Amino acid sequence: MQILKSFNDVSLVVDNLSGTLGLVPTMGCLHAGHLSLIKQARMQNDFVAVSIFVNPIQFESEKDAHEYPRNFESDIAMLESENVDFVFIPDIGEVFPYGYQTYVTVTEISRVLEGSRRPGHMRGVATIVTKLLIVFRPDSIYCGQKDGQQSILIKRLVKDLRIPVDVQVCPTVRDSDGLALSSRNIYLSAKERKSSLLLYSSLCSVQDAFRDGIKNSHILRNIIANVLTNDSLLETVYISIADFDTLEELDQVCNKALCSIAVKVGSVVLIDNIILEEVLNE
């Protein structure tokens, strides 16, 4: 496994590559969710590159970026054992040198959900992903359904900027109790973690209702709200049922919708989502 620290290192490697390349962008602190992306990339490509970069411009403050959990040694060990070919670990000055001022914005998709809750977050994501796609020129990029809005944003920017890459969105990986894996789960107390299980169960209730024929978003949102308000440790940030491509809120689910929630639990905001889609033969 080759460790790359600069964009020049990456270009040298990429210029001499013959075969398909899969890229998995991460902020490190890897868990089984990331590994599922890497395994998928490994299956589908001749070469696999993983980037580890805690992207400061997608955080609201330097403090938030600084406090994001890091675990480089364990990350490297995990990547070694997954037969990753290249790990890109640039420092901040390599990615955003003095005088840096170019940003990529995906306007409408960035205004809602995580974008409305975290100003600048989506612009930060779009910018770093564009930079990685330009330097790596991968055949496929892998993202997790867990960050549903990010996946939709990346699909949109790739389409709009005509970047020749396939965007692969892999299913959310959950603990056996249903909690979606997240680097932030380590901040939950045992009690908070127990309350957090209501996130997924509220989404499952909506899935059931949808399969039973309820298409009215107002009713579907209320199903979640009712589950979440039952627990005093949970503070709902948003409940959204939105078009799967544009993230416009829907009155009625017609084709494919993203049902996503953000909930404050103690000091942490957890997000989760499910896809609501009419299936003809189940």
Next chain:
Amino acid sequence: MQILKSFNDVSLVVDNLSGTLGLVPTMGCLHAGHLSLIKQARMQNDFVAVSIFVNPIQFESEKDAHEYPRNFESDIAMLESENVDFVFIPDIGEVFPYGYQTYVTVTEISRVLEGSRRPGHMRGVATIVTKLLIVFRPDSIYCGQKDGQQSILIKRLVKDLRIPVDVQVCPTVRDSDGLALSSRNIYLSAKERKSSLLLYSSLCSVQDAFRDGIKNSHILRNIIANVLTNDSLLETVYISIADFDTLEELDQVCNKALCSIAVKVGSVVLIDNIILEEVLNE
């Protein structure tokens, strides 16, 4: 000469190209200024591509974009005679299809000069240039010093996004009377055109003063202001002496500065600039 109308056409051509490619992005209505870029590209590359696209998102209104002069037939004839290999003439729906929402912003550089006078203009330029660079993957892109701020913006975005392309800035081409060539010059009456000559002569006065050792920007700006206020047909929009890389206004010219002006003449705003640079041996 091959005429390409879609991004897919371009990709097909570029994927099968062996040799260097020079790209000259234009909005058509070609004049000797554009031809100087094309000739330079022709000299330095195996293949030359020219794009003709009146980019709606760099205009303030649809009306302005619609009214921008067009002359496709004469453009094509000129490009044929310059041995251009590829002309890319997409329609608006090809470049900005329904649902398009991804934009590239170069923040500080876009806030001043033309950026402050024309909201959204620089974002429009940065976005179209990024899209063209991604699809054409040229070795070099050619821009004119006449649009000094655009050249500085393109150099910055290429550096920030790590797009592997050489940005070649070619000198401003002037009519024999000194007026910088511009597609907008056709809107000048004979009287206005005569007044417009003061733009370049004011810049020449500054160049002379600078060579005589005057480095104070306040004094240098006043030299221009005094020349321009003498003519009642001219209305000064801005006079800038700014750092050549960042476009920050300078108190004192130390290394290399861009001295740029915008002047309203009748219904048209004309822009022009010169580079102020310490030269050791002249």
